[in-house]
Amino acid sequence: MAVRPMPLFYLTRLAFTELVRQPVCLLIALASVALSTGLPLMIAHQLGQQGGLARDGALAFELTGGAILAAYAACSTLSREMHSGTILAILSRPISRETLFLAKFAAVALLVMLFTICSACAALLAERLAPRFFETDWYGVRLLLAVPVAVFVPGALLNWRRGSNVAAWGWCFLVVALVLVTAALSRVDAEGHVGRFGEFLDWRLVPAAMLVGAGLLILAAFALGLAAHLPLAPTVVLLLVLLFAGLLSGYVAHLASRWPPVATAIRTLLPDFQMFWPADDLAGDAALSWRSVGAAALYGLVYTTGVLCLGTAAFRNRQF
Amino acid sequence: MSTIPHDAPAVIDARGLNKVFRDFWGRPKVRAVQDLTLEVRSGEVFGLLGPNGSGKSTTIKMLLGLLYPTSGELRVLGGSPRDAATRERLGYMPEESYLYKYLTAQETLEFYASLGGLRSRRRRQRVDEMIELVGLASARHRRVGEFSKGMARRVGFAQALIHDPDVLLLDEPTSGLDPIGCRQVKDLILDLARRGKTILVCSHYLADMQDVCDRVAILLDGRVCAQGPVRELVRQPDTWRITLEGVDDALRDRLVAYLQEQCGRPVAVEPAGRSLESLFVDVVTRQRAASPPP
Numbered sequence: 001m002a003v004r005p006m007p008l009f010y011l012t013r014l015a016f017t018e019l020v021r022q023p024v025c026l027l028i029a030l031a032s033v034a035l036s037t038g039l040p041l042m043i044a045h046q047l048g049q050q051g052g053l054a055r056d057g058a059l060a061f062e063l064t065g066g067a068i069l070a071a072y073a074a075c076s077t078l079s080r081e082m083h084s085g086t087i088l089a090i091l092s093r094p095i096s097r098e099t100l101f102l103a104k105f106a107a108v109a110l111l112v113m114l115f116t117i118c119s120a121c122a123a124l125l126a127e128r129l130a131p132r133f134f135e136t137d138w139y140g141v142r143l144l145l146a147v148p149v150a151v152f153v154p155g156a157l158l159n160w161r162r163g164s165n166v167a168a169w170g171w172c173f174l175v176v177a178l179v180l181v182t183a184a185l186s187r188v189d190a191e192g193h194v195g196r197f198g199e200f201l202d203w204r205l206v207p208a209a210m211l212v213g214a215g216l217l218i219l220a221a222f223a224l225g226l227a228a229h230l231p232l233a234p235t236v237v238l239l240l241v242l243l244f245a246g247l248l249s250g251y252v253a254h255l256a257s258r259w260p261p262v263a264t265a266i267r268t269l270l271p272d273f274q275m276f277w278p279a280d281d282l283a284g285d286a287a288l289s290w291r292s293v294g295a296a297a298l299y300g301l302v303y304t305t306g307v308l309c310l311g312t313a314a315f316r317n318r319q320f
Numbered sequence: 321m322s323t324i325p326h327d328a329p330a331v332i333d334a335r336g337l338n339k340v341f342r343d344f345w346g347r348p349k350v351r352a353v354q355d356l357t358l359e360v361r362s363g364e365v366f367g368l369l370g371p372n373g374s375g376k377s378t379t380i381k382m383l384l385g386l387l388y389p390t391s392g393e394l395r396v397l398g399g400s401p402r403d404a405a406t407r408e409r410l411g412y413m414p415e416e417s418y419l420y421k422y423l424t425a426q427e428t429l430e431f432y433a434s435l436g437g438l439r440s441r442r443r444r445q446r447v448d449e450m451i452e453l454v455g456l457a458s459a460r461h462r463r464v465g466e467f468s469k470g471m472a473r474r475v476g477f478a479q480a481l482i483h484d485p486d487v488l489l490l491d492e493p494t495s496g497l498d499p500i501g502c503r504q505v506k507d508l509i510l511d512l513a514r515r516g517k518t519i520l521v522c523s524h525y526l527a528d529m530q531d532v533c534d535r536v537a538i539l540l541d542g543r544v545c546a547q548g549p550v551r552e553l554v555r556q557p558d559t560w561r562i563t564l565e566g567v568d569d570a571l572r573d574r575l576v577a578y579l580q581e582q583c584g585r586p587v588a589v590e591p592a593g594r595s596l597e598s599l600f601v602d603v604v605t606r607q608r609a610a611s612p613p614p
Contacts, residue, residue: 007434010434014431021422084418087418088384088386089419091384091386092410093407093408096404163461165422320381
């Protein structure tokens with residue numbers, strides 16, 4: 001049965017709505033942002049390479065937090081619905097399994113994109129807030145501390161007055177608050193002196209965070225494929241194993257280079273997550289090469305499409 | 321109950337249907353349905369009865385294309401249940417109220433109406449009608465995750481009807497409902513049948529089924545043990561129940577004596593009474609009318 005655009009849109013909207021309304025998804029994002037921006041406040045994060053540890057830490061939290069979020073979201077939107085039976089009422093309608101699977105992926109991908117925007121802001125703030133020469137950027141810290149207040153207070157008020165969902169509004173306020181704080185800190189230094197817009201942040205972190213986000217989309221596709229057959233715990237474990245295997249794929253393929261077919265199989269089948277890990281390129285003042293970003297994005301697109309095709313094929317004949 | 325002509329077209333036609341669930345190694349694990357043959361005609365209310373695990377839900381899932389028969393032939397509305405065109409005309413209320421707990425009742429129905437292909441104005445109209453029909457007007461903006469089981473069943477019923485399907489498959493429609501909710505659902509089933517809908521109900525609440533079904537099939541271990549019109553199946557040959565109004569004790573005794581003499585065996589006599597369900601519905605309805613909830 002063909003994938004029809006309107007049911008795909010309605011199912012994506014519903015799945016995304018359900019996901020952003022779940023407190024767990026918001027908590028994973030908040031925890032990742034808090035760890036990315038909070039840990040660099042420790043003095044040691046600026047010793048050695050200028051901002052290197054803060055940058056690497058923020059990107060690492062984005063990668064692992066994003067992987068956990070993708071796994072949770074995929075399981076919540078697919079395996080839990082299969083287990084609880086919600087999917088029966090959907091598939092009893094003229095909806096193809098392909099449409100349902102792709103809609104679920106689109107919803108998880110949208111959530112991962114929201115998370116990537118938050119993580120990009122968090123990475124920028126982490127690099128900026130890490131104390132230089134044992135001086136804490138109290139101006140930035142105060143603005144950062146306003147973020148959780150901006151996330152929960154308006155959400156709680158809306159819930160109290162209109163019964164609105166706190167988590168869904170929390171996502172809106174989190175993105176807006178992080179963007180505003182990032183924009184404010186981009187033109188104000190640690191002493192409160194106003195400069196040009198963007199002067200006080202390391203903007204190379206934006207494409208870096210987007211690159212990690214592209215890697216997360218591959219993980220989201222894998223997560224959904226796994227969630228169609230497994231519950232949450234094995235999905236999270238397998239996804240993290242896949243992530244680390246992907247990070248080591250080049251090394252493993254090198255070890256297997258004595259047996260060219262094995263090395264080729266490893267390179268072909270395992271996702272090369274090193275392509276999405278820009279930390280090494282960010283060392284020093286070098287800019288990220290847009291060529292490498294484009295190549296990684298293309299690789300991510302092809303790989304994600306391949307994983308989705310396999311996932312859809314496996315889901316097509318699933319019985320409920 | 322309606323009277324369905326014998327030559328009415330078959331809407332659901334299953335012949336020699338089998339469903340075998342297999343284990344990880346492909347070995348047969350459970351034979352959920354065995355050689356099931358049944359025919360549901362247009363406009364009738366057909367009941368699938370049976371104890372837990374008798375294959376009722378498996379049969380319904382095969383009718384919806386959610387499970388594929390291992391062997392046998394199955395036609396729904398003249399086509400395969402796996403075809404989208406067939407499923408467009410089906411409404412399904414699952415055994416449990418499988419709903420999205422973070423959506424409100426209105427959002428849930430709007431979503432299912434969208435999947436049913438209803439355009440915005442018609443969609444809003446149908447959502448309003450269905451919310452009114454199942455009596456959830458005051459709770460339409462509440463999350464269904466906060467609903468009681470009975471309220472969730474009502475939303476489940478409304479979503480099955482939202483796109484005005486020709487055939488309704490109801491899996492335990494009265495489960496979890498209070499007696500008033502049960503009565504409303506049964507009245508609704510009868511009303512839908514009067515409007516020409518074909519309804520297949522699956523339940524083990526026998527009294528409810530007797531109230532609404534034209535024909536039933538009794539399943540046990542995946543096999544049909546008995547099938548036919550309810551009136552014929554429950555009828556005891558040569559046994560009659562006579563109801564008399566305006567009869568005093570003296571006349572009753574004379575009648576009983578006469579009947580015993582004619583039949584040559586004892587005659588059972590008991591005072592006519594109403595069902596407990598009818599009494600409950602009356603009492604609660606009267607009480608609510610007298611003091612409506614705030």
